[in-house]
Amino acid sequence: MIISELKPFPEILGYLDGDKKVFIVGCKGCAQVCQTGDEPQVLEMKQKLEEEGKTITGYCVIDFLCDKALVKTRLFPHEDEIDAADSLLVMTCGIGVQATAAVVNKLVHPAANTINVGGASGEWRGSERCRECGDCVLDLTGGICPLTACTKWLINGPCGGTKNGKCEVEPDVRDCGWHLIYERLKKLGRLDKMQTMPIVKNYAKMQPPKHLRSTIMWALEQQETKV
Amino acid sequence: MSLREKLKSGKFVVTAEIGPAKGVDIHEFNENAELLKGRIDAVNCTDQQSAVMRLGSLVACHLLKQKGIEPVFQMTCRDRNRIALQSDLLSAYVMGVENVLCLTGDYVTLGDHPDAKPVFDLDSVSLLYAARQLEQGKDLAGKELKGTPKFFLGACVTPGADPVEPQLIKMERKVKAGAQFFQTQAIYEPKTFEAFMKEAKKFGVPVLVGIVVLRSAAMAKFMNKNVAGIHVPDELIDEMDKADNKLQKGIEIAARLINEMKSMCQGTHVMAIGLESKVPAILDATKL
Ligand code: SF4
Numbered sequence A: 001m002i003i004s005e006l007k008p009f010p011e012i013l014g015y016l017d018g019d020k021k022v023f024i025v026g027c028k029g030c031a032q033v034c035q036t037g038d039e040p041q042v043l044e045m046k047q048k049l050e051e052e053g054k055t056i057t058g059y060c061v062i063d064f065l066c067d068k069a070l071v072k073t074r075l076f077p078h079e080d081e082i083d084a085a086d087s088l089l090v091m092t093c094g095i096g097v098q099a100t101a102a103v104v105n106k107l108v109h110p111a112a113n114t115i116n117v118g119g120a121s122g123e124w125r126g127s128e129r130c131r132e133c134g135d136c137v138l139d140l141t142g143g144i145c146p147l148t149a150c151t152k153w154l155i156n157g158p159c160g161g162t163k164n165g166k167c168e169v170e171p172d173v174r175d176c177g178w179h180l181i182y183e184r185l186k187k188l189g190r191l192d193k194m195q196t197m198p199i200v201k202n203y204a205k206m207q208p209p210k211h212l213r214s215t216i217m218w219a220l221e222q223q224e225t226k227v
Numbered sequence B: 001m002s003l004r005e006k007l008k009s010g011k012f013v014v015t016a017e018i019g020p021a022k023g024v025d026i027h028e029f030n031e032n033a034e035l036l037k038g039r040i041d042a043v044n045c046t047d048q049q050s051a052v053m054r055l056g057s058l059v060a061c062h063l064l065k066q067k068g069i070e071p072v073f074q075m076t077c078r079d080r081n082r083i084a085l086q087s088d089l090l091s092a093y094v095m096g097v098e099n100v101l102c103l104t105g106d107y108v109t110l111g112d113h114p115d116a117k118p119v120f121d122l123d124s125v126s127l128l129y130a131a132r133q134l135e136q137g138k139d140l141a142g143k144e145l146k147g148t149p150k151f152f153l154g155a156c157v158t159p160g161a162d163p164v165e166p167q168l169i170k171m172e173r174k175v176k177a178g179a180q181f182f183q184t185q186a187i188y189e190p191k192t193f194e195a196f197m198k199e200a201k202k203f204g205v206p207v208l209v210g211i212v213v214l215r216s217a218a219m220a221k222f223m224n225k226n227v228a229g230i231h232v233p234d235e236l237i238d239e240m241d242k243a244d245n246k247l248q249k250g251i252e253i254a255a256r257l258i259n260e261m262k263s264m265c266q267g268t269h270v271m272a273i274g275l276e277s278k279v280p281a282i283l284d285a286t287k288l
């Protein structure tokens, strides 16, 4: 799931400066859970914008705003309303805004900020995170990711900021990742692993490889644009 | 004699640090440097200390050299990626700066530009490794250099950390990566330092014990609460609290700590943090 939160209303109003007529797009996917772009939020936004003197030419709440094919079919019946609008306000995460922008011929404005969750998580959103570094070192760290558990992404052990098992950044809430790694390896009797980390990390591997830039979905979308 | 030669000869060395100015007025920096000249073996120039933007440490090292003072160039990995760090190492060598203290650096949110994008492409260990590579005529990408630099590479360790084992593990990694001397985080308990040195001795690199001059009981309490790896024992806090002349007391305690720990290590590193001008008084009190 992608976490989003609505931007402050004055910021949204700023985007619409000069636009009189607006079409609003909402999302029933993650944005529903985050209460960013479901029907109630869309209607509330519509009312607030009308109070500010804007005309809402129409609105549409779509199941998954990240699915371009779906967005295209669902927006089709609203073609006239979209044509009549100066721009679109999209109330969901950054992916949904981009997907909408890709299928309409108008300027789109994001109504929300997408919040950083510290790396990719599993479909079951637990506390474990991965930055998809392309060169996994979990063998050496007792299965705790130093790139997500350590604030500075350190791979050579704890910095001088570790205190009482907490990180120098937000010690009240943030555990020191390297303290966790140390404790885990100590428990396993494998502290020797801390001496075998690669000294320098290869960040080139954090660029997506070509074959992953072109996923099956991407290929399907290419087909669709041709027909 | 250079810092490297002095340590090699077995002399007990004294270093201190000066923070470059926040701005371009270098009067105070120059005054402090003059006061330290001839009294100590080398002066560290801090690198954007506590993530606060200031005059650069390499330029400050250059100013010291002009005065005939041997600098220690402090480098953190917070603000530069491996390209800039390696380039600055080359620049340092060309400017005649040999001593480099390789640090990871405080996180940006601790300083005065909390909105900055932190770098940490390398860290203390990989920076030492990079400097070592340069000394061997190659950069981190394995490309050949025209002319090879030579450094005396330092690193930091926190003897008062609890637990201390991860510190020792990292210290060993630093030695393997190229560290030739250590300047420690401040330590106020000679017994803890003694226990630390018992372990650290096996790495065979000189250790300069870190001293932060106390200014008040409140400062000590603040450090205990906020600074990682520093623990000022209650007796010292009490002593500071009761003293009429806090400045004199701070100097006296610093000198006493140095005297108590000097037989355990190869030198001392005095971090006066605003009291640089008092460093000679501390040295007088230790008879160093
Ligand atoms: S080491 Fe790299 S691949 Fe492994 S979990 Fe961390 S970011 Fe992901």
Ligand code: SF4
Binding pocket: A149, A150, A151, A152, A153, A154, A157, A158, A159, A160, A161, A162, A163, A166, A167, A168, A169, A175, A176, A177, A178, A179
């Ligand atoms: S305190 Fe621990 S988690 Fe925080 S930056 Fe340092 S090593 Fe990483």
